Amino acid sequence: MPVTPQDRPLESLRTDAVDQLIMNYGHGHLSLEAFQRRLDEAFEATDHEALIALTADLDLEVDAAYVERKKAEFESAGHPRDPDEDDDEVEWIIDVFSGSDRGGAWEVPRELRIVDVFGGTDIDLSDARFTGPVTRIRLFCLFGGVNIYVPEGVSTTVKAFSIFGGFTNKAPSVARTNGPRLVIEGLIIFGGGDVKVRRSFRERALEFADSLRAMFSGTSAGTTPPRRGD
Numbered sequence: 001m002p003v004t005p006q007d008r009p010l011e012s013l014r015t016d017a018v019d020q021l022i023m024n025y026g027h028g029h030l031s032l033e034a035f036q037r038r039l040d041e042a043f044e045a046t047d048h049e050a051l052i053a054l055t056a057d058l059d060l061e062v063d064a065a066y067v068e069r070k071k072a073e074f075e076s077a078g079h080p081r082d083p084d085e086d087d088d089e090v091e092w093i094i095d096v097f098s099g100s101d102r103g104g105a106w107e108v109p110r111e112l113r114i115v116d117v118f119g120g121t122d123i124d125l126s127d128a129r130f131t132g133p134v135t136r137i138r139l140f141c142l143f144g145g146v147n148i149y150v151p152e153g154v155s156t157t158v159k160a161f162s163i164f165g166g167f168t169n170k171a172p173s174v175a176r177t178n179g180p181r182l183v184i185e186g187l188i189i190f191g192g193g194d195v196k197v198r199r200s201f202r203e204r205a206l207e208f209a210d211s212l213r214a215m216f217s218g219t220s221a222g223t224t225p226p227r228r229g230d
């Protein structure tokens with residue numbers, strides 16, 4: 001006998017509601033305005049009944065194709081490493097009286113070492129692929145600074161020691177189940193660092209929904225379900 005929606009964990013029900021909203025918007029069953037409003041309500045809901053009501057009038061249920069596409073979009077933050085691969089992979093970024101940035105789609109090593117001396121480094125992990133469950137960033141900043149941007153589903157712990165400097169962590173410290181973990185360690189002298197979320201889950205959900213909508217709007221006439229408001 002299936003568990004009733006009222007007895008399910010709230011976050012699990014919230015995830016299903018968001019998925020169903022994206023599914024129906026992507027197929028043209030919700031207007032953009034109604035989708036955005038309901039999406040905001042889904043993230044703000046604090047009880048089961050509110051989440052159930054948001055999708056009660058929607059026709060389409062999530063299917064296998066949606067699940068696979070979502071997995072490719074949202075689970076890109078990590079992938080299993082081949083046991084034969086080198087577990088001691090280390091990459092260095094050194095900025096002395098200079099600056100650099102790393103971003104886009106790239107594979108993050110198990111350990112990233114950053115040295116900033118009168119320099120600055122920006123590391124964007126928003127679209128990166130983590131090569132293991134735990135990634136370490138070891139840094140040394142002397143009159144320098146480091147900005148690190150992470151996806152919302154990555155747990156981030158900062159253990160950096162500062163002398164006449166500081167490090168701010170605005171990323172979540174609790175990740176999704178089996179999500180990657182980022183540990184930042186090091187020494188900052190007359191410098192600073194920040195960890196921030198570049199794109200929230202809501203922003204990624206909107207981008208994913210738009211990609212579905214664009215894909216289905218390109219189908220031949222008569223195959224896309226009619227669009228309705230709310």
